[in-house]
Amino acid sequence: MSLSVPNIGSAVGAGPDHAGWTNAAPAALPVPPVAAAAKPSAKADVQVWDMSSGIEQPVSGAMLTSGRDKEVSAAWKTAKQVDSFVRTTLGRNGLDGKGSPVRIVVHAPNDDGTPNMNNATWDSLTQRIYLGDGDGELLKPLGRSLDVMMHEAAHAIVDSEVTLRYSGQQGGVNESWADVFGTLADPKDWKVGEDVFTPKVKGDAIRDLEHPTFSHVSQLPQGMALEPHDYSGIPSLAAVRVAETLGREEMGRIWYTALVDHMNSGAGYAAAARATLDAASTRHGSDSNQVTTVLDAWKSVGVEPRWKRRAA
Numbered sequence: 001m002s003l004s005v006p007n008i009g010s011a012v013g014a015g016p017d018h019a020g021w022t023n024a025a026p027a028a029l030p031v032p033p034v035a036a037a038a039k040p041s042a043k044a045d046v047q048v049w050d051m052s053s054g055i056e057q058p059v060s061g062a063m064l065t066s067g068r069d070k071e072v073s074a075a076w077k078t079a080k081q082v083d084s085f086v087r088t089t090l091g092r093n094g095l096d097g098k099g100s101p102v103r104i105v106v107h108a109p110n111d112d113g114t115p116n117m118n119n120a121t122w123d124s125l126t127q128r129i130y131l132g133d134g135d136g137e138l139l140k141p142l143g144r145s146l147d148v149m150m151h152e153a154a155h156a157i158v159d160s161e162v163t164l165r166y167s168g169q170q171g172g173v174n175e176s177w178a179d180v181f182g183t184l185a186d187p188k189d190w191k192v193g194e195d196v197f198t199p200k201v202k203g204d205a206i207r208d209l210e211h212p213t214f215s216h217v218s219q220l221p222q223g224m225a226l227e228p229h230d231y232s233g234i235p236s237l238a239a240v241r242v243a244e245t246l247g248r249e250e251m252g253r254i255w256y257t258a259l260v261d262h263m264n265s266g267a268g269y270a271a272a273a274r275a276t277l278d279a280a281s282t283r284h285g286s287d288s289n290q291v292t293t294v295l296d297a298w299k300s301v302g303v304e305p306r307w308k309r310r311a312a
């Protein structure tokens with residue numbers, strides 16, 4: 001999935017592992033004969049390729065630390081922060097939940113081979129995050145932005161948990177979860193890519209979850225298909241409103257638990273909302289204030305999830 005910065009097109013998009021932000025009962029872990037190698041690593045687990053030659057060349061550890069290529073080193077450092085957020089904060093065993101590292105491709109070109117791509121994308125086929133250098137006007141090199149890279153990494157997480165069509169509300173749910181986890185990894189604001197977007201313009205961003213293009217279902221134009229980044233603002237605003245009451249971290253726990261334990265493939269707004277209500281109910285009880293907060297947030301953006309409280 002691409003970032004879809006304004007005027008830029010977008011691109012493409014099972015088996016969880018819980019220890020951190022979910023509170024699923026600890027299941028009996030299947031222990032394969034080589035269990036030691038499959039355990040989450042406490043160290044950063046990142047792989048880097050350089051595509052400045054047009055093909056993906058693996059970058060050695062010595063090159064990463066040498067700083068000889070500033071963008072490679074900067075992207076590598078960002079990827080280590082992404083990896084740390086996933087393994088430590090989310091308590092997830094790599095992006096796919098099965099130990100996969102954060103794989104990034106720096107200096108990624110445009111589809112036609114020209115350099116300075118104004119985009120970052122997750123490619124579900126290669127399982128790598130492609131980071132353009134930007135043209136310096138619209139974007140700076142995308143490997144410098146933690147919330148951008150976490151956005152793409154979150155697509156990897158979403159892909160490994162559910163199958164969502166990359167259009168309509170499902171595409172919006174996918175993009176929203178990516179933006180929410182991007183801003184959870186870089187929690188100083190609700191903006192995505194503010195550190196790399198339009199270097200000459202202060203205060204703007206690729207997206208602002210507090211101020212989406214469409215902030216209520218009733219505002220969505222009828223009879224025309226929007227692209228996923230236009231549908232993502234509604235669930236993202238619900239997440240922001242939950243965080244305003246429960247705090248970012250608790251919203252993150254609910255949203256992550258919803259994704260890994262409760263969301264089904266094909267989830268649109270209402271199904272995604274029900275997954276968050278199920279997650280809040282699991283964590284706090286069906287009659288809890290937290291459930292009420294989540295329900296009110298979805299209603300405030302025009303999503304009526306038809307979810308029933310039940311005995312805990």
Ligand SMILES: [Ca+2]
Binds near residue numbers: 183
């Ligand atoms: Ca930000």
Ligand SMILES: [Ca+2]
Binds near residue numbers: 198199200202203205
């Ligand atoms: Ca700017």
Ligand SMILES: [Zn+2]
Binds near residue numbers: 001151152155175178
């Ligand atoms: Zn995306």
